[in-house]
Amino acid sequence: MISNKLTHLFNRKSTDLLNIFFTAGYPKLEDTTIILNELEKSGVDLIEIGIPFSDPLADGPTIQESSKIALENGMSIEVLFNQLETSKHDVPVLLMGYFNPVMQYGIEHFCKRCKEVGVDGLIIPDLPLEVYASQYKHLFEKYDLCNVFLVTPQTSTNRIKQIDEFSNGFIYAVSSASTTGTKSNFDDASEYLNKLKSLNLKSPILTGFNIKTRENYLAACKHVNGAIIGSEFIRQISNPKSSLQDTVKDFVSSIKND
Amino acid sequence: MSKYQVNEQGFYGEFGGAFIPELLYPNIEELKENYLAIEKSESFQNEFQQLLKDYVGRPTPLFLAQRLSEKYGAEIWLKREDLCHTGAHKVNNTIGQILLAQRLGKKRIIAETGAGQHGVATATVCALKGLDCIVYMGEKDIERQAPNVARMKMLGATVKPATSGSKTLKDATNEAMRDWINNPEDTHYIIGSVVGPHPYPDMVARYQSVISQEIKNQMDGLPDYVIACVGGGSNAMGAFYHFLDDPSVKLVGVEAAGLGIHTDKTAATLNLGTPGVLHASRSIMMQDKDGQVIEPHSISAGLDYPGIGPAHAWLKVSERAQYMAVTDEDALKAAVECSRLEGIIPALETAHAFSVLKDLDLKSTDRVVINLSGRGDKDMNTYMNELNLK
Numbered sequence: 001m002i003s004n005k006l007t008h009l010f011n012r013k014s015t016d017l018l019n020i021f022f023t024a025g026y027p028k029l030e031d032t033t034i035i036l037n038e039l040e041k042s043g044v045d046l047i048e049i050g051i052p053f054s055d056p057l058a059d060g061p062t063i064q065e066s067s068k069i070a071l072e073n074g075m076s077i078e079v080l081f082n083q084l085e086t087s088k089h090d091v092p093v094l095l096m097g098y099f100n101p102v103m104q105y106g107i108e109h110f111c112k113r114c115k116e117v118g119v120d121g122l123i124i125p126d127l128p129l130e131v132y133a134s135q136y137k138h139l140f141e142k143y144d145l146c147n148v149f150l151v152t153p154q155t156s157t158n159r160i161k162q163i164d165e166f167s168n169g170f171i172y173a174v175s176s177a178s179t180t181g182t183k184s185n186f187d188d189a190s191e192y193l194n195k196l197k198s199l200n201l202k203s204p205i206l207t208g209f210n211i212k213t214r215e216n217y218l219a220a221c222k223h224v225n226g227a228i229i230g231s232e233f234i235r236q237i238s239n240p241k242s243s244l245q246d247t248v249k250d251f252v253s254s255i256k257n258d
Numbered sequence: 259m260s261k262y263q264v265n266e267q268g269f270y271g272e273f274g275g276a277f278i279p280e281l282l283y284p285n286i287e288e289l290k291e292n293y294l295a296i297e298k299s300e301s302f303q304n305e306f307q308q309l310l311k312d313y314v315g316r317p318t319p320l321f322l323a324q325r326l327s328e329k330y331g332a333e334i335w336l337k338r339e340d341l342c343h344t345g346a347h348k349v350n351n352t353i354g355q356i357l358l359a360q361r362l363g364k365k366r367i368i369a370e371t372g373a374g375q376h377g378v379a380t381a382t383v384c385a386l387k388g389l390d391c392i393v394y395m396g397e398k399d400i401e402r403q404a405p406n407v408a409r410m411k412m413l414g415a416t417v418k419p420a421t422s423g424s425k426t427l428k429d430a431t432n433e434a435m436r437d438w439i440n441n442p443e444d445t446h447y448i449i450g451s452v453v454g455p456h457p458y459p460d461m462v463a464r465y466q467s468v469i470s471q472e473i474k475n476q477m478d479g480l481p482d483y484v485i486a487c488v489g490g491g492s493n494a495m496g497a498f499y500h501f502l503d504d505p506s507v508k509l510v511g512v513e514a515a516g517l518g519i520h521t522d523k524t525a526a527t528l529n530l531g532t533p534g535v536l537h538a539s540r541s542i543m544m545q546d547k548d549g550q551v552i553e554p555h556s557i558s559a560g561l562d563y564p565g566i567g568p569a570h571a572w573l574k575v576s577e578r579a580q581y582m583a584v585t586d587e588d589a590l591k592a593a594v595e596c597s598r599l600e601g602i603i604p605a606l607e608t609a610h611a612f613s614v615l616k617d618l619d620l621k622s623t624d625r626v627v628i629n630l631s632g633r634g635d636k637d638m639n640t641y642m643n644e645l646n647l648k
C-alpha cells in the first residue's frame with residue numbers, strides 16, 4: 001500500500017476536490033515554483049505539473065503552446081526536479097508527462113527523484129495499463145508513486161474495472177472524449193459520470209479536460225469526487241491582468257468562491 | 259513464424275507495441291481484434307484483388323533498365339510502382355484500409371500526409387467509396403507539394419494545415435491522432451506508412467507486400483539486392499516483405515541525409531537516431547538528450563520524418579537489412595540521371611534509392627531491384643527551382 005500526501009488527502013476528503021494543472025517552466029522558466037506555492041496558498045487540494053514534450057499528442061492547442069514555450073525557456077525533467085527540490089510544499093503533487101522523455105531520463109532514476117522532491121503521483125498518458133502492469137508497477141510502488149489512468153465515455157465497463165484495480169491514487173475521467181481544452185463548452189456529462197459512480201469503484205474519480213468555470217466545477221463535483229482544470233488555468237496565466245501571484249489567487253477563488 | 263514478423267504482443271524484437279493514450283484504446287483494440295480476420299475473409303480478398311487489378315493497374319511491371327544497367331555494370335530492374343493509379347505505391351495501402359474501414363462501419367476517414375501522395379491516395383479511395391475525407395498536412399509541405407494539395411481538393415477532400423513544430427509530416431501525424439481522439443466512434447485513421455501503434459505497422463506491411471509478391475512472380479529466381487527509399491518505410495517494407503526469409507537477398511533501405519548526416523539538417527533516422535517512443539510505437543528516432551524530438555530536414559517531404567517504422571528498426575538491429583543515407587544534392591543528381599537514362603522522372607523520395615547504385619560495389623552478375631515508389635510529377639516545382647528548368 002502506498003502512503004503519501006495524495007493517499008492521505010483522499011483519506012481525509014472525498015468531495016469537491018480541486019486539482020489544477022499547469023505546465024512547468026511557463027510562462028517563464030522560474031514561474032513553476034511561484035505558481036505551485038500560490039496554488040497551495042490559495043487552497044487547491046492537489047496540483048498536476050506538466051512536463052513539456054515536443055509532440056504532445058493528447059493535448060489541445062493551449063497546452064501545446066505552453067509546452068512549446070516552456071521548452072524554449074529551457075525546461076527539462078532535470079530542471080524541474082531542481083526547481084521542486086528547492087521549494088517546500090505540503091500539497092500533493094503529480095507530474096504529467098509523455099513517456100519518451102521519462103524513458104530517456106531512466107525510469108527508475110526518474111521515480112527516485114520524484115520521491116526525493118516530494119512528488120506523489122504520475123500521469124503518463126501514453127504509458128498503457130498493460131505495459132505499466134508488466135514492467136513498471138513495482139518501480140512506481142517502490143518509490144511511493146501513485147499511477148493515474150484516464151477513462152473516457154468509450155471505455156468499457158470491464159476496462160474501467162481493470163483500471164480501477166491497478167489504480168492507487170484516483171481515476172481521471174475525461175468529461176468528453178477529446179484532447180485537452182478543445183471543446184468550447186463543458187458538455188453535460190452527468191449521465192456518464194453517474195454511470196462511473198454507480199460502478200462503486202475503489203478509486204476516487206476526478207473529472208477534467210473541459211472545465212473552465214465555477215459552474216462547471218460544481219456540476220462535476222455533484223457526480224464525482226472532484227474536478228481538474230488545466231487549459232483554462234493556462235489561458236489565465238498567459239494573459240495575466242495583474243501579477244502572476246494575484247492572477248493565480250484570483251482564479252482559484254473564482255472557482256472556489258471564497 | 260519468421261523472426262522478422264510481428265509477434266503476438268505487437269513487437270518486432272524490442273520495437274513496436276502500442277504506446278497509446280487510453281483515449282485511443284477502444285479504436286486500437288477494434289483494429290487489433292479485426293484486421294487479420296477481415297484481411298483473410300473472402301469478401302475482402304475478392305474486392306481487394308479486383309481493385310488492385312482494375313483500379314490501381316496491378317501487377318505493375320518489372321522493367322529491365324538497360325542504360326542504368328550498362329552504367330553500373332549490373333542488371334538493374336525497376337519495380338514500377340510509379341505506374342500505380344495516383345502515381346505511387348501509397349494506394350495499395352489505402353485500398354486495403356478503406357475496405358477495412360467499410361467493414362468496421364466507419365463513415366469518416368482521416369489521414370496525415372507528407373509528400374501528399376498518401377493524402378491523394380486516401381482522397382481517391384474515399385471518393386471511390388463515398389466516405390468523408392480529412393487530410394492533415396504540414397504547412398511547409400502544403401507549399402512544396404502544391405499540385406498534390408490541388409488534387410486532394412479536386413477529389414473532394416478537406417486539407418487541414420498542421421501549423422505546429424516543423425510543420426511537416428510529424429506534425430501532421432500529431433494532428434491526425436488528435437482528430438482521432440476527438441472523434442473516436444465514426445472515424446478510421448488511415449496511417450500512410452508502417453508506423454504508429456500496433457497493428458498499423460503489420461497491417462500496412464501486409465497491404466504493401468503485394469510489391470514483393472509480384473517481384474517474386476516476375477523474376478526468374480531471386481534478386482541479389484532489393485533497394486528502396488525509406489521515410490516511414492512502407493514501400494521498402496512492401497518490397498522486402500517476401501524476401502525477409504531469403505538470406506541471399508540483400509535488403510537496402512535508403513534514408514534522407516538532408517544536407518548530410520554530420521549536419522543538423524537531416525532525416526537519417528536509422529543512421530543517427532536512438533531508441534524511443536514516437537507516435538505510439540517504440541522504434542528508433544531522432545531526439546535530443548532530454549527525449550525531445552529533433553525536427554528533421556529533407557528536400558523530399560515524404561522522407562522528412564524523425565522516426566521510422568519499428569520493423570525497420572528491428573531489421574537494422576538484427577542486421578537483416580542495411581540502411582544508407584543520401585543527401586538532397588545526390589538525390590537530385592540521381593533524379594536527373596534516371597530521367598535521362600531511362601526516360602522516367604522519379605519522385606524525389608524514390609530518387610534517393612537510385613543514388614546508392616554508385617556506392618554498392620556491384621558485380622556484373624548481380625541482379626538489383628529498385629522499388630520505383632513514385633513518379634516525379636508532384637515534385638516539378640522543386641525540380642524547376644533546384645535544377646534551373648524555368
Ligand SMILES: Cc1ncc(COP(=O)(O)O)c(C=O)c1O
Nearest residue numbers: 375451489490491492493560632
Ligand atoms: C513516392 C514516395 N516514395 C516514398 C515515400 C516514403 O514513404 P514510405 O517510406 O512509407 O514508403 C513517399 C511518401 O510520401 C512517397 O510519396
